[in-house]
Amino acid sequence: MSNGTTSTSKGSSSSSSSAQTPTATQREQQKGSLAALRRLAPFLAPYRRQFVLAGIALTVAAGATLAIPYAFKQMIDLGFGGQAGIHNVDHVNAVFLALFGVATVLALATAARFYTVSWLGERVTADIRAAVYRHVVRQSPAFFETTQTGEVLSRLTTDTTLIQAVVGTSISVALRNLLLFAGGLVMLFVTSPKLSSIIIGLLVLTVLPIVMFGRRVRKLSRDSQDRIADASAVAGEILNAMPTVQAFTHEHIETARFGATVENAFVTAMRRIRARALLTMLAIVLVFGTIVFVLWLGAHAVLEGAMSGGDLGQFILYASIVAGAIGALSEVMGEAQRAAGATERLLELLAVRSDIQAPSQPVALPPRAANGAALSLANVTFHYPSRLDSPALDHVDLDIRPGETVAVVGPSGAGKTTLFQLFLRFYDPQQGTIRLDGVDIRQLDLHTLRDAVGIVPQDTVIFSANAMENIRYGRADASDEEVIRAARLAAAHDFIERLPHGYQSFLGERGVRLSGGQRQRIAIARALLKNPPLLLLDEATSALDAESERLVQSALEAAMVGRTTVIIAHRLATVQRADRIIVMEDGRIVEMGTHQSLVALGGVYANLAALQFHSVHVTPVAAEALQ
Template identity: 85%
Template sequence: MSTTNNGQPEARELKKGSLAAFKGLMPFLKPYRNRFLIAGIALIVAAGSTLAIPYAFKQMIDLGFGANAGVRSATHVNQVFLALFAVATVLALATAARFYSVSWLGERVTADIRNAVYSHVVQQSPEFFETTKTGEVLSRLTTDTTLIQSVVGTSISMALRNVLLFLGGLVMLFVTSPKLTGIIIGLLVLTVLPIVIFGRRVRKLSRDSQDRVADASAMAGEILNAMPTVQAFTHEKLEAQRFGGSVEGAFSTAMRRIQARAFLTMLAIVLVFGTIVFVLWLGAHAVLEGSMTGGDLGQFILYASIVAGAIGALSEVMGEAQRAAGATERLLELLAVRSDIQDPAQPQALPPRAANGAALSLADVSFSYPSRPDTLALDHVTLDVKPGETIAVVGPSGAGKTTLFQMLLRFYDPQSGAIRLDGTDIRLLDLHTLRGAVGIVPQDTVIFSADAMENIRYGRADATDQEVIQAARLAAAHEFIERLPNGYKSFLGERGVRLSGGQRQRIAIARALLKNPPLLLLDEATSALDAESERLVQGALEAAMVGRTTIIIAHRLATVQRADRIIVMEDGRIVETGNHQSLVALGGIYANLAALQFHNVHVTH
């Protein structure tokens, strides 16, 4: 499935109608065919039992209360009531079986869809998350899947049940009185057209309503993740007002949908029941004239009620189906998005790991972000890194340093040029193989809602507790973790709110060291550390660099002076290369940066 420039899927055929939208659910329904069969049998038995009840009433009226009623008819009445109770018992058992089966299906299919959507989303490239709000994805995972649960677990069953009741009731109406039934069908056909036309408007409003709810969720998620900033700038009331406006917009859209559905329901009931009342009026006159029995009219009334009730229920179900169709489209859109970053059809293997790390080369690499296609983030970059070499990358903000790291992890592919790891183009490697060979300590450390042990173990899921502790020691994190209330079992809070910036950084370093990759990427790895922690971590990192290739991004030049080579970037290009002394002597960008930083350090002291 292709996507548009803004990352959204192109319009698809399924948007033409709600039934087409539900076709996309078939892969999730097929594994449970047996359950559907059980539910279908129970459904048919329940519908048949319901349709048998009016006939029993006809027998009761004609045999028990008709002109020929007598002593002998009491036996028939008793038999009819016993049969009626037996039918009711069968109806109860079949209804319970149908309810259990379809409810199980609704829960199971919804869980499968949630798993499929989440598994699909987490495999998308960063380009997807540039254009899609997290809150919108969460809304689709929760609200939209709940609507689908309602359809699979209730609405489909109700729709089939009422279709059976409608068709069966219609047949019995013909059997009872073909003339009256012909009149009622002709009038019902005239009532269906306005209901169908107005139903389309309900469907559009249903989709708009879901979109507004997703917008509100996205806004709430964004603000809640930035509460320290919001409160620091005293924007609490402003953000509350913004969210309130978004909620009110969603409410207004929902009210339009509710009003449209209410009018649709009213229209359906008035038209359908008006038709039935008119026909029953004709039937009453037929009884008075002697062309129908009282039992026939009673039976006709009950079957007409069943048919009318089925039509009313179907209009209600259609309203739910219209709403769920919009939710289904949104989920299928999410599942249809395909990342531009895909595993090759026949991935190559990396050569055995060398003792001193991985070789890396960039050959004339150029790249522009999808959101900024006219600006080159990397402009014809060529770089060769030997195994075991430590490269420092410096330059002003926006020079392309972080982009370089994203390319090495293959979060994006270059528009031209090639990147090779140990001589193999990284586009020919399985993504797990490539990323398994690369360790990264990002500038913005991610701490998960788990304990310290599990946060470090994220670097290698099969690591033992002792290996985790050893990695923490190397990252100078062991001491502060031990001082936590429960040591390594201490919960670190959402996004690590219980830790300082330096402590979060050391957890991230321990995670990367535990992974033990041949290529290590350090993005401002010591930027959040105090002087003492920086000294400890710098020593740990220097020890960790032994036996692996390391690339360091740093604004603080004091941390890169001991690198084998320093690469200076500006506007996506490599403009200077050398060691600290040679670059200072060159008198270029690096020399200016060094003069500014070391002058400031000198003044401070």
């Protein structure tokens, strides 16, 4: 309807660099580095105590595991291989009793480790989700014009779930296996330095191809997450526009489009899975091939009497522990690589900085005047980012007195809704200043500014809540009586009372259970409940029938008392009683005055008034003003 919608959409393809995520080249340079996981440290730091407890439990469990091979060595050498081959029954019993004790300690420590690290995973993930969401809702509109909602949701769900798996499981498994690897390696050297030196040398040679191949897996993991985000973005866009999709019978087209993105995600995921499978196969063959070869040498050493059967048994068990630890670490590495990609994506989101920042030392507004706020624009020029050669506002000067009602009319693209976006500081002008009660709005805290402004948009937003809470969105601490009073002023009380559960009735997602006029009245009630000194009405009565418009118009006139009001409207009956009417065209103010003076002027407004009230021949300029 108004220019802001047009201009914004045209400006959506580009916004200032600070409101965008890193470029594809930058992301490619950052991809796949496990160092990204270190940047989770601020989220992990508050839970040092839990990490210490988990570390203690993990160390005890690893120690118990490393004690088992030694117990088997004692059983073989002393229990079965005693003097003259006589079996030592008492020693065997003692060894098995000790093994049961070790198993009990292992069970308790493992349970404690599992509980602690699972708690950490859930807690840290919840903190990350909250931090990302808190950051996203503070971004300027430019961010939401260039970032798909589905992509943000994918990062809040899929990516954080991967991080949860790493923090809640993989880190613990990695540390446990690192301890087992280190402890097992030490015990291998204690058991047989010669065989251990051979096995270590061979393992170093096997690790090199595994590391090289792992880099490809890392890149594919990030690509897979990107494709999943693409599918989520498409699904979110279509589900939010389902009535339009069905009205144009595009169900099969959108199904095919979503199917293509899902198939693309599947193909990318299969490339990652194949690479992971090959990496796992390579690791197992190389590692266990090395161990088998070394054990073959050990078997010959026993046959030659160079080592005892217990030593070989102990060496085999420690070698198995070391091999198992390496295998587990390779699995954890794959998960960590996926989580590193997810972490990069989340941290990219957290690194985005809005163009619109609150000042470090904000200025306070003067005490509220009894008749509303003063608003002034001085030489304001504004370009949307993708239309730098075409100003949406061009050297606009305007002074609105406290308590004054000013209507803004003009053709689409004239700059009307852009004014509202600048008043709320969704954007900053490239030139000029906007002052509220004499204070430059860039010197105000954003909450202070926006608390002083109430708006009724043309496209009303209804939340998935009941009628009471939807109106209370205007002021969270309002009582039920204040909500009902605002609903009465907005002519919404009667239809709300007729709902199945009155004010407790759920209004459906995006208010699908209400008519357009009913949604509009909910929005008006919300703005009236806020009771701001400056009220912005963007076609506030556009969706109402004649009877409802009469009721709401009467309510709005009462609500305008004691506050400054700026109205955007094409239906001139809405603005005839305004103190002043501003006529805009091509980002400039071309006419200004009362309804009577502008009609007498014979310009754009007069032609529009003639068309709406007298149905006479009008000029092309007036016809354009109707669009």
